[in-house]
Amino acid sequence: MKFTVLYGTESGNSELIAQDLGQKLQEEHEATVADLQDFEPEQFSAEQFYIIICSTHGEGELPNTALPFYEKFESFEADLSGVNYAMFGLGDTFYEETYSQGSEHIDRRLTELGATRIGEYGRHDASSWDLPSDVALEWLPAIVEEAASLTPAGGTQ
């Protein structure tokens, strides 16, 4: 199983998580880590399993490094059925009305284009005193297990 961990961040928390997950994955799998600002929608492929880590800024919006990607992704048209991914969103319950919505924009578009989200939607709340990477590393094994149970590229579930 090949993993691509993508992150969108503004103050660095998502990047740290992405690096930690990447490192953990590399112990047993092939895994690369990339900033969403260096990733193009055309690159989505059924051969990779995507783990997307993304925070929330403004009022429920995407963080800076995800914005240029999302702008392209919004108008990107392709059939992404066959693409599987997992989502981990960062936010802060202090922002009651817009809590953790940043990553949901990407999630929504992926779903619209036919991609499939696997496993539990991960979340980290900055108002909790949990360390972001701890929460994500706890969340990861179930995702990896589900990802591994998928039949390879293009197959049916």
Add this chain to the structure above:
Amino acid sequence: MSNTPPKHIAIIGSGPSGCFVAQSLQRAWKDSEITVFDRFAVPYGLIRYGVAADHQHTKAITRQFDRMFADGSVRFAGNVEIGTDISLAQLRERFDLVILASGRWRDRHLSVPGSSLKGVIPSGDIINALNAVPRPSIPLPEIGERVVVVGAGNVAIDMVRFLVKTAADYAGSDVAPGALEQYLAAPASAITVLSRSPIATAKADVAMVKELGKIAGVRYTFANSSPATEDNALGRKREDAFAALAEIEVDEPRAHVHFVFGAEPSKVTGAGKVEQVHLGAAPVGEASVIPADTVISAIGFDANAPGHLNYAEEFDFTPAEESGKVDEGLYRVGWLKRGPVGAIPANRADSNVVAKEILAAAESGELTASLDRGGFESLPESLRAQSVSFAAWQKIDAAETAAAETDRIRTKLLDHEAMLDIAHS
């Protein structure tokens, strides 16, 4: 061809920009030794000493940096003031690369007639007291019952929140107990906030405005000079937030906060102390003289304030967006580079850009490691001994956490020497 990257790196200032640039360089150069110096015994600059005590969630970002220091990949050396304990020139002789991240934060002072009257207070004095800034530790200024706040940016809103909150509203915070107690013994009941710009272009974040509405027992009203244009979505959101504040119904409010947008003080008058604030312009129907005993100015920061850049007077520190390079092997980041504007995440972006610039300079051979430069270990023994390591700061941290009152996360030490005693015990 690959050049040897700088081996010994010094960063001056452990605020967000210093920490972010340390993080970036550490990732790129695993074998370099990075030391982050700070004049305080404790790390994190304005995250600890500027961000409001009741906004602990904003301070959560320090957990990234805790990790960086705790796993030994970057060294913290607190209680070392560049320019006093060691000169910049001496530091540059011992480190291949020096990055200045010393920030700059001096309030811009109100400059209307009467602004030197007793009772006119820069917000910084209040912030320092509430955040327990230790070096020097300054008590909370006296604040009366009728207060005019000048400014409507996030710091002004921090001030308003402080003026109207009760003791119970500080649960989970680390506000300085003495300062809070002093203020709450006779809190303000009438607060007028003056904003030069209309709501549409005022600087406060919408979330900050909405947060005011969660404080019980406060009545809000506002007057606006001109409405946002149709296409100003953010301005309209901010207007909605103020409209929502004004709609909150309160029986017997403890305090009344009145925002006046499009108003500026023209002078402050009184016999020896503040008694009235006169407005130069104001929306129709607004009083032109406001009775007040206290004026708090929160009108931004002075990028050119003299004082703390004395360690490097030979260089030009005019704010700049472009290059972070100051001299060969000397760079600057964060508020010291861009001027005192922008929140914590903006410093990450800036630190990443400057880190790239530095990596490119190393790649081109402009920056290299030199055997003559021994880094931290080559500093005078006495300086190393006086410095506070990350482990020593953790002792201070533990002491502060242990001293926390009920419902508070810590009680900060108010005295620099007391911190050193614990650190070096």
